Amino acid sequence: MKIAVCVKQVPDTSDPDTEVHIDSSGKGVDQSKFSFVINDADNFAVEEAILLKEKHGGEVVVVNVGSEAANQVIRMALAKGGDSAVRLDDEKFAGSDPVALARILQAGIKDLGCDVVLTGCLASDDGYGAVGVALAALMEVPHAAYVKTVEVLNGTLKIGRELEGGLLEMDEISTPCVLTIQTGGNEPRYASFKGIREASKKEIKVMDLAATGLSEDQVGEAGSVAVMVQYSVPVVGELAEILEGDANETAGKLAGILKEKGLV
Amino acid sequence: MHEIFVLAEHRQGELRDINFEMLTLAGKFDSKVTTVLLGSGVDDFASKLAPFSDKVLVVDDPMFESFNALDYQAALKALIEQEKPHLVIIPNTGQGADILASLALAMEASFTSDIIGLEIEGDKPVATRAFYGGKINGRIEFKDADLYMVGLREGAIPAGEGTKSGEIVKVDNPVGATAENRKFLEYVQPEIGDVDITQSAMLVSVGRGIREDKNLPMIEDLAKLLGADVSGSRAVVDAGWLPTDRQVGISGKTVKPKLYLALGISGAFQHVTGMKGSDVVVAVNKDPDAPIFQYADYGIVDDLLKVVPAMIDKIKELKG
Numbered sequence: 001m002k003i004a005v006c007v008k009q010v011p012d013t014s015d016p017d018t019e020v021h022i023d024s025s026g027k028g029v030d031q032s033k034f035s036f037v038i039n040d041a042d043n044f045a046v047e048e049a050i051l052l053k054e055k056h057g058g059e060v061v062v063v064n065v066g067s068e069a070a071n072q073v074i075r076m077a078l079a080k081g082g083d084s085a086v087r088l089d090d091e092k093f094a095g096s097d098p099v100a101l102a103r104i105l106q107a108g109i110k111d112l113g114c115d116v117v118l119t120g121c122l123a124s125d126d127g128y129g130a131v132g133v134a135l136a137a138l139m140e141v142p143h144a145a146y147v148k149t150v151e152v153l154n155g156t157l158k159i160g161r162e163l164e165g166g167l168l169e170m171d172e173i174s175t176p177c178v179l180t181i182q183t184g185g186n187e188p189r190y191a192s193f194k195g196i197r198e199a200s201k202k203e204i205k206v207m208d209l210a211a212t213g214l215s216e217d218q219v220g221e222a223g224s225v226a227v228m229v230q231y232s233v234p235v236v237g238e239l240a241e242i243l244e245g246d247a248n249e250t251a252g253k254l255a256g257i258l259k260e261k262g263l264v
Numbered sequence: 265m266h267e268i269f270v271l272a273e274h275r276q277g278e279l280r281d282i283n284f285e286m287l288t289l290a291g292k293f294d295s296k297v298t299t300v301l302l303g304s305g306v307d308d309f310a311s312k313l314a315p316f317s318d319k320v321l322v323v324d325d326p327m328f329e330s331f332n333a334l335d336y337q338a339a340l341k342a343l344i345e346q347e348k349p350h351l352v353i354i355p356n357t358g359q360g361a362d363i364l365a366s367l368a369l370a371m372e373a374s375f376t377s378d379i380i381g382l383e384i385e386g387d388k389p390v391a392t393r394a395f396y397g398g399k400i401n402g403r404i405e406f407k408d409a410d411l412y413m414v415g416l417r418e419g420a421i422p423a424g425e426g427t428k429s430g431e432i433v434k435v436d437n438p439v440g441a442t443a444e445n446r447k448f449l450e451y452v453q454p455e456i457g458d459v460d461i462t463q464s465a466m467l468v469s470v471g472r473g474i475r476e477d478k479n480l481p482m483i484e485d486l487a488k489l490l491g492a493d494v495s496g497s498r499a500v501v502d503a504g505w506l507p508t509d510r511q512v513g514i515s516g517k518t519v520k521p522k523l524y525l526a527l528g529i530s531g532a533f534q535h536v537t538g539m540k541g542s543d544v545v546v547a548v549n550k551d552p553d554a555p556i557f558q559y560a561d562y563g564i565v566d567d568l569l570k571v572v573p574a575m576i577d578k579i580k581e582l583k584g
Contacts, residue, residue, distance in 0.1 A: 013396050019553065020399040029400070040502075098365060098377070126395055129356075130377045130415075133365035142334060142445040145362040158449070163275065163358035164418075164514050166454035169331065174445040184502035225368070225409070226376040228402040231395065240547060240563030250564040251574030254546060255582055257562060261544060263466065263523045264490065264582055 001058035001152075004109045005049040006119040006131070007042040007077055009070040011035070013124060022231045029231065038073040041120025045181035047188040048150055049118050050081035056152055058115075059083045063108050065093055065101060071204060079191035079199035086112075090209040092216055097224035102134035104219055107212035110139070114176060116157070121146050121180040126228075132180035143178040144171055148185035160185075265295045265384055269349040271340065272301040272313055273359055275331070276451065279309050282355040284423035286416050287316035290353055291424070293384050298349065299430070302339055304329040315426025321347070325437040330451075333362040334443035341370055342438030344411065351389055353382075356415030364415045374406040375413035380420040389414065397532050398555045418514060419537045457509040459493050466492035466523040469512055469539070470500055473528015473549060473568050477505040482572050483527065489579050495519065497529050513538040527568040531556025548572075 011034035012018060021030040038046070049060045062077040062085040064070050074085045086108040093104055109117060117139070119132035129145070136143030148168065149160035157175060160168040162182045173179075191199070209219065221227050243250045258264045268290045273280045283299075290297045299317040301310055303324065310320045321343065327335055340363070344352065354360040354367075356378045368375035380401070381392035389412050391404040406412055461467060468487040474480065487494045494510060501511040512519055513535040524542035529535060531547070531554055539545070540559050547560035548568045557563045564571055 020396045022400060099369065124397065128377050129361050130365040133362065134369060137366040137369040143366065146358050160452065161358060162515055166508060166515055168452040170449040170452055172447045172449055183498065187504065225374040225407045226404050229405050230403040231400050234401045236558050240557045240560035242563045242565060247566055247570035247574045250566060251571055251578045254562065254564065255575060255578035259582055263544065264579055
């Protein structure tokens with residue numbers, strides 16, 4: 001089974017110390033204080049790809065659209081069990097919406113002969129949740145979004161899609177296909193020291209715009225159907241009454257409030 | 265903008281609330297609002313949607329008893345080609361997000377997903393989306409197209425009252441045969457554990473701020489002292505630190521306890537949607553900009569690992 005898994009490097013916004021400030025252009029954010037990590041859902045997609053390979057044999061190709069800095073997340077996926085990688089890197093790719101991104105990913109994937117393409121279901125930074133489904137449409141293969149369980153049947157896959165309330169919709173899907181992987185369906189492993197050592201020897205093939213065979217008007221903002229033109233700070237409603245003081249004082253005030261409300 | 269299509273969502277015999285949010289959004293524009301209802305034996309749904317629609321276009325066929333992205337897409341494509349709406353609103357849900365991008369590409373539509381607001385400027389839509397977990401918003405402009413499509417986030421638009429009386433029009437199923445390469449099998453209900461948090465009077469809920477599972481016992485101690493149950497955010501459940509049935513949010517449970525104590529939870533919309541109906545909400549978070557403080561009555565900007573032990577002491581004192 002040949003599997004491509006798409007990974008994105010994102011700012012670690014789960015860290016409460018990460019503040020998001022709009023830059024002077026209004027179209028970007030100040031990234032100088034960000035630390036970068038693999039997108040959470042993509043981490044589960046990588047694990048699913050490696051589990052499939054371990055169970056059914058085959059090969060895992062890690063695919064990324066990003067600059068050289070993204071090698072960090074690519075190497076980590078290779079250290080966990082990925083076999084090789086393709087990184088699509090060109091300054092013309094900047095500003096791509098999910099359609100343009102899917103087009104770029106497809107260019108990196110189309111000659112691999114994959115049975116299954118996995119992506120995370122949602123990126124934590126822009127949250128479109130649309131790249132995988134768009135990729136399937138461009139590849140003209142079936143897809144399923146928010147996939148939490150994958151089981152290989154005879155020539156097809158049995159998958160469980162997570163819906164609201166945690167309900168699983170079980171479907172059977174033929175290959176080749178694209179699955180967008182939801183978090184929580186597996187337990188992403190840590191890379192071993194041996195894996196990390198071996199990953200440094202694995203190939204990361206870099207493709208620029210010319211290598212993709214795409215034209216300038218198919219990528220970036222020019223190749224997008226919807227463009228983010230201006231960031232703004234959301235209007236917030238009434239905020240909580242903030243209890244001031246050190247932990248001892250705030251805990252005391254809170255205990256008092258709970259008692260007053262009959263909750264203790 | 266002559267006509268807007270809204271795709272109705274239903275599951276296991278129930279219309280979902282997002283329908284009325286989408287229809288309220290569509291209704292604020294000066295356009296004909298057509299609800300597209302794909303289902304099997306759905307007369308009741310059609311009559312519930314009619315007060316929010318100028319027309320309810322119904323395809324009543326066993327093929328649509330359950331959701332299948334490929335069949336839905338084929339039907340919508342045919343209906344859009346026939347009626348030529350200018351805008352299609354789809355729920356940004358487990359069902360809707362499974363068809364939005366692929367249908368839009370098939371229709372050569374300009375689209376965006378997970379919007380929280382929409383305006384029409386001139387004759388074109390302009391959307392608002394949240395970025396970086398809701399810390400900032402972005403204005404989305406579309407490339408000129410004959411058709412625009414958007415996916416609307418659940419809970420972003422408060423549903424209004426239905427004041428219309430749209431005609432219900434049944435049409436033949438435009439899809440000849442169900443898709444061969446993807447088939448619906450069955451629904452599997454989430455496991456039910458020892459505690460039903462939707463019935464809990466008080467919840468002590470933990471998020472990423474707990475950092476390691478070895479900090480969980482202190483949370484359990486606090487919950488025990490308060491007579492509360494322990495719940496958590498998706499991050500904590502994904503990490504395996506709490507069972508799935510303790511998850512609060514869109515993909516977990518919707519809870520309405522008397523007290524919801526949110527510890528180290530940033531307040532992503534997926535979580536907030538599941539707890540904003542709680543009576544008293546208290547949030548403890550290191551990040552003063554965490555969205556959870558917008559939904560809390562009382563807030564403490566501090567590390568939960570410092571506040572929780574202090575709270576345990578203070579509540580013990582109170583109880584004598």
